[in-house]
Amino acid sequence: MNKLQNMTVAMILSGLLMAVGNVIGYQVDWYSSLLGVLVIIVIGLIGMAVSQVPGLNKLPMVFWISIVAIIISLPNFPGSAWVIQITKKVQFLAVTTPILAYAGLSLGKDIELFKKLSWKIVPVTLAVMTGTFLFAAIIAQFVLKWEGAI
């Protein structure tokens, strides 16, 4: 139970930081920013609760939180227009900044490990990342054209 409590606190905390970034970076007012973040947090918590249900907990939490957010945003879902309008005020980039700040602050612990690696891993890793992005995008381009979506 303690783990879920910690997660709830961490979600609220990072949500507040997102609201700060949203006000500073994108000139959205405090009220809209906090309300938007609050709605996002509530959806996150619902997803978290769903992922704890016995049987459903076989799939990762990321999956359940995605599904809950998708269902709530479906045009036929009651109140979906309100949810979308409120959460739209929270800019995508404002959501990403605190996340990558936490990521950055954790990097230091990996530097010692990194030093033990051969330099060879750097070009290989860059190729791996490039490969996954580029090949998926190229295949998508052809199939989207073929499907007439673009």
Add this chain to the structure above:
Amino acid sequence: MDILRNWKIHLLVLIIVVMSENLGVIKYGLIILLPLLHALVLGGIISFPKFKILSTKQMEVAAGILPIAMMLLIVKIGLDIGPNLSLLFHSKGALLLQEIGHFFGTVILGLPIAVFLRMGRESIGATYSVAREPNIAIIAEKFGLDSPEGRGVMATYICGTLVGAVWLSILTGVVAKLGILHPYALAMGSGVGSGSMMAASVGSIIAAYPDMEQQIRAYAGAANLMSTILGIYVSLFFSLPLATKLYNFLSKFQSDKETAKEKA
């Protein structure tokens, strides 16, 4: 509540967010530097062990909050999928097939380079996937983490943690600016199966095509969801055997060439 007790980390994040958002989007020709990238780099500098600002314990707390904060990003992206469901349904073939690119792209581009650099069997673990946590688990189970394959997957994991998001943010920005690939295709490419890498990559596409923001996020989110669900199975049953076969083939060719050189 050890999360609240580590107030120093949250205070640092607050300072980093304020600084990064104030800096805003910076453009150098084809390269777009986003606030999220400033935040990653600033955080990385602060956590540099030499500066002794953070203890390893505190860095671990930061690493622990990361996936939880990521859930809010997952919500934000999920909320774009519902309104665009008919658009996504119209592109279901592309969404399915692009996963082939995600899973084999790592091997096709990475493995020949790893073999060329003579990384040995480490090449297999290093290039069969993007080496995020589920991929490490697969290698740990099949080979053990102290095997060559295990060292390879850990090497890509560590290096990817340090450079993955930065690299994808810049690479995606450049490819987007070239204008050869449609933003929807780029968005699907962004769903690599790692939240922070997807965020960095999507941010660059949105910066280049701001008027299609919602659809871009819907495509990226759907692609990332597929990587999350299908990822474990495809990398276990397809990518790993392919990497192993291709490694055996390429390394044989390499040693043949060497013996030929020795004979000559």
